Amino acid sequence: MEPVITTRWIPNAVEQTREIEDFDAVVRLYWPKIFRFALASLRDRDAAESLAQDCFLKAYRARQGFRGEASLSTWLMQIAVNLVRDSIRNRRLRFWHRTRAVSPEFDLVSQSLADRGTTPEGAVLARERLAAVWGVVETLSERQRTVFLLRFVEDLDLLEIAAVTGLREGTVKVHLFRALEAVRKRMGETQ
Amino acid sequence: MNEHLSPEDISRWFAGERSPELERHAGECDECSAQLDHMESTLAEFRGSAYGWSAAQPASAPRIAWRPPVRHTAQRWVLAVASMFILVSASAYWHSRQQTRAAEMARADALLVQVDTEISRAVPQTMEPLVDLVTWGPGPTDESQKKEMR
Numbered sequence A: 001m002e003p004v005i006t007t008r009w010i011p012n013a014v015e016q017t018r019e020i021e022d023f024d025a026v027v028r029l030y031w032p033k034i035f036r037f038a039l040a041s042l043r044d045r046d047a048a049e050s051l052a053q054d055c056f057l058k059a060y061r062a063r064q065g066f067r068g069e070a071s072l073s074t075w076l077m078q079i080a081v082n083l084v085r086d087s088i089r090n091r092r093l094r095f096w097h098r099t100r101a102v103s104p105e106f107d108l109v110s111q112s113l114a115d116r117g118t119t120p121e122g123a124v125l126a127r128e129r130l131a132a133v134w135g136v137v138e139t140l141s142e143r144q145r146t147v148f149l150l151r152f153v154e155d156l157d158l159l160e161i162a163a164v165t166g167l168r169e170g171t172v173k174v175h176l177f178r179a180l181e182a183v184r185k186r187m188g189e190t191q
Numbered sequence B: 001m002n003e004h005l006s007p008e009d010i011s012r013w014f015a016g017e018r019s020p021e022l023e024r025h026a027g028e029c030d031e032c033s034a035q036l037d038h039m040e041s042t043l044a045e046f047r048g049s050a051y052g053w054s055a056a057q058p059a060s061a062p063r064i065a066w067r068p069p070v071r072h073t074a075q076r077w078v079l080a081v082a083s084m085f086i087l088v089s090a091s092a093y094w095h096s097r098q099q100t101r102a103a104e105m106a107r108a109d110a111l112l113v114q115v116d117t118e119i120s121r122a123v124p125q126t127m128e129p130l131v132d133l134v135t136w137g138p139g140p141t142d143e144s145q146k147k148e149m150r
């Protein structure tokens, strides 16, 4: 049993703290990532945009305390994960439960598959698979969903997910396993 | 390991738990390898859909009410310097007004003294020729008066 650990370049603390000085550049660089995670977590564009705003505002206010121990990306994602957790706990927006309709972007995806030479039937099947996966993700617990999205959308490794969520690596694995089991079972039903 | 991967093994595999036995079997067995590929491509499609969905959102851009740190600091400085300038200017203006007023008061006082003197020296026109004969020195002091009285 070996954890999946990808090797990537992590800037040192000095470079990290220097990077945060140009906060406009930080926002430009990391906005898509934070917004994407928020959108996938909340499935509500306005709520996702609002959460991304809050995330960068919090980071901007706390930037003096950023010492570069974690990567800037990890630090921002930590803030975003906490905001997602708070939002879901507060249940004020009821985003995830409100937007149950299949997103129209699945059409874009199946279209792009068709453009890449996939047969129309293959594209339809891919679209159904996607709808099924998104449907399962909707039913996951907040932690399972967060871990699943960080691993399979944001491509973080287990140690990075542990750092972002504050969970132990073993706990991350357990959440990931349960989420994958749910996805696999659902796919078994659709096949 | 000659047994096929169990459904749970597939999930474990993608959760990051891959024993050497699992890896060896997956490398040798087409059936299990195909199952892993299928799951992998599904997860890749999922990732693609999340990216596509996010990128397709109209004008998702930061609209955050902060100012760049440098400009912020510069603005503070400009404000501080402007405030100082206004304070100093006001103070200087007030000070110069005070000085002008003091000078005017001094000039007025001097004028009054002069007028006083002029008035005290004024004599009827008919007596003017006599004025030249009189010395307008200080009057007799009490001491000299006392001396004369002795």
Ligand SMILES: [Zn+2]
Pocket (backbone or CB within 6 Å): B003, B004, B005, B025, B029, B030, B031, B032, B033
């Ligand atoms: Zn097999």
